[in-house]
Amino acid sequence: MVKINGTAADLAGQTVAQYLAQAGWDAARLAVERNGDIVPRARYGETVLEDGDVLEIVRFVGGG
Amino acid sequence: MWGVVNLHASPSREDLRLAREARHGPALQGRFSAASVAVCGLGGLGSNLALCLARAGVGWLHLIDFDRVELSNLHRQQYFATQLGQPKTEALRDILAAAAPDVTVTIHTARVTDGNLDALLADSQIVCEAFDVPEDKALLVNAVLERFPDKYVVAASGMAGLGPANEIRTRRITSHFYLCGDGTSQLTPGGGLLPSRVMLCAAHQAHTVLRILAGEPDI
Numbered sequence: 569m570v571k572i573n574g575t576a577a578d579l580a581g582q583t584v585a586q587y588l589a590q591a592g593w594d595a596a597r598l599a600v601e602r603n604g605d606i607v608p609r610a611r612y613g614e615t616v617l618e619d620g621d622v623l624e625i626v627r628f629v630g631g632g
Numbered sequence: 633m634w635g636v637v638n639l640h641a642s643p644s645r646e647d648l649r650l651a652r653e654a655r656h657g658p659a660l661q662g663r664f665s666a667a668s669v670a671v672c673g674l675g676g677l678g679s680n681l682a683l684c685l686a687r688a689g690v691g692w693l694h695l696i697d698f699d700r701v702e703l704s705n706l707h708r709q710q711y712f713a714t715q716l717g718q719p720k721t722e723a724l725r726d727i728l729a730a731a732a733p734d735v736t737v738t739i740h741t742a743r744v745t746d747g748n749l750d751a752l753l754a755d756s757q758i759v760c761e762a763f764d765v766p767e768d769k770a771l772l773v774n775a776v777l778e779r780f781p782d783k784y785v786v787a788a789s790g791m792a793g794l795g796p797a798n799e800i801r802t803r804r805i806t807s808h809f810y811l812c813g814d815g816t817s818q819l820t821p822g823g824g825l826l827p828s829r830v831m832l833c834a835a836h837q838a839h840t841v842l843r844i845l846a847g848e849p850d851i
Contacts, residue, residue: 597766599773601805606777626805628773629818631792631825632677632764 572623580619585612588625599626645734652689661689663845670694670756672744672772674720676825677788678762679710680834681841682724686732688842693728693735694756695721698743708827744768749775753783758841761787762834764819777809786840790814791833793823800832802840804851812836 570579572587579587584607588595600607601624607615617623643651653661667690671682674697682693697720701711715723721739728737740752744763749772753759759776763769766789773787790813791800799814813833819825843849 597770599770599777599805599809601809604806606774606806606809608778609774624805626773626789626811627815628766628769628787628789629792629816630764630766631790631817631819632673632675632762632769632788632830 569619570617570621570623573625579617580621582617583613584615584617584623587617588612593625593627597628599628600624601626642733648689648732648734656689660846663847664689664842665691667758667845668692668694668756669758669760669841670696670753671760671762672696672753673762673764673768674699674709674724675705675762675764676708676827676830677791677834677837678760679720679724679727680831681760681762681838683710683728683731684835684838685841686728686735686737688838689732689735690841690845691736692738692755694738694740694752695724695728696740696742696744696752697721698741708825708830744772746771746775750779753780756783758784758786758844760837760841761785762837766818773809777806781808784808784810784841784844786810786812786837786844788812788833788837790817791829792817792819792825793829794826795829797829797832800829800836802836802851804849807849810837810840810851812840 569576671678701715701718701723711723719741721741725737725739761772776785795817802812
């Protein structure tokens with residue numbers, strides 16, 4: 569299982585890019601933290617989620 | 633008693649240093665004075681947090697924005713009506729000079745892009761993300777964290793509207809990435825930015841910067 573934003577999901581084997589697309593995230597407005605590190609944007613397509621991963625998708629909303 | 637104070641005399645650098653040291657202690661003030669911090673975006677977040685950092689005596693501030701002061705800014709940003717039309721970099725530099733004349737301020741009147749951010753941020757230990765467009769926020773935060781693992785990023789997301797003050801908070805996402813705001817309240821037509829809530833978020837960012845500089849990186 570993979571934990572994303574506090575919720576466990578059966579996502580092992582998917583790439584970050586696949587997960588983001590499937591879950592409807594707008595990749596241009598977020599940052600992805602995985603096990604304490606930021607996943608570089610250029611590597612979303614090659615970063616494969618593994619059992620035990622803990623991720624946080626940080627969403628940026630407008631206003632400042 | 634302090635004796636007679638001449639309200640018209642400009643304080644010397646030494647006066648300013650001693651006054652801050654009396655409040656913060658020499659060790660802490662030394663850390664603030666030695667620091668270099670970039671403020672990217674000089675709107676409601678950036679103008680407020682930059683003033684806060686200048687008053688605290690952060691030694692070198694880099695102010696970055698491409699925009700000019702507009703009437704619609706005055707309700708929540710630090711600018712004065714007399715500064716309408718001025719580049720925000722120049723207007724804020726003047727405000728900081730009046731409030732904290734001993735702080736070194738470098739201005740960059742430019743839009744931050746993937747191509748120029750390395751040069752713009754080279755001298756800063758801590759980068760404050762204070763943009764208003766989500767894509768700009770994401771570009772800056774990701775680029776700095778990817779390319780400069782030693783720099784700290786203090787970003788903001790979600791401070792629009794009339795939501796409770798206590799929903800504005802600071803989170804530590806990674807060892808070098810902090811996020812302030814409620815995470816969800818975005819700018820919408822009719823759902824504007826109130827000065828108090830934007831200032832709360834800016835104060836969270838400024839306080840996070842000061843804690844990092846103080847060697848207290850936990851939230």
